[in-house]
Amino acid sequence: LQFFHTRKTPVFHCEQDLLSNLIVLSTNNARHRFRQYIFEAWGWKCAYCGEQLTSQTATIDHIIPKFRGGQHVRVNMCCCCSPCNKAKATSKLEDWYTEENEHYCEERFVKLKQWC
Numbered sequence: 580l581q582f583f584h585t586r587k588t589p590v591f592h593c594e595q596d597l598l599s600n601l602i603v604l605s606t607n608n609a610r611h612r613f614r615q616y617i618f619e620a621w622g623w624k625c626a627y628c629g630e631q632l633t634s635q636t637a638t639i640d641h642i643i644p645k646f647r648g649g650q651h652v653r654v655n656m657c658c659c660c661s662p663c664n665k666a667k668a669t670s671k672l673e674d675w676y677t678e679e680n681e682h683y684c685e686e687r688f689v690k691l692k693q694w695c
Contacts, residue, residue: 621658
């Protein structure tokens with residue numbers, strides 16, 4: 580089991596472990612901790628366009644959309660800006676994030692594929 584320690588409470592990498600975190604933390608704190616880990620893992624940059632984000636501009640995107648069966652787990656979630664999140668919507672990564680996409684970057688694409 581992989582996990583990332585921040586201070587006293589670990590951040591977990593799957594939905595069941597997140598639920599276990601609820602035993603120690605309140606619902607809001609567990610959710611915040613989970614999202615914070617995603618943002619930090621991506622360096623507070625949009626996974627798609629590379630824009631530097633803040634706590635006010637950062638969103639979470641499901642790499643495989645929930646609409647298409649994607650799960651709410653760390654390996655299916657990335658940090659992104661609102662415009663990219665809206666543009667991708669329910670598209671599959673491979674269909675939307677192509678060389679025709681104005682923000683496409685091979686390095687970011689490889690990181691996304693390795694992440695999930």
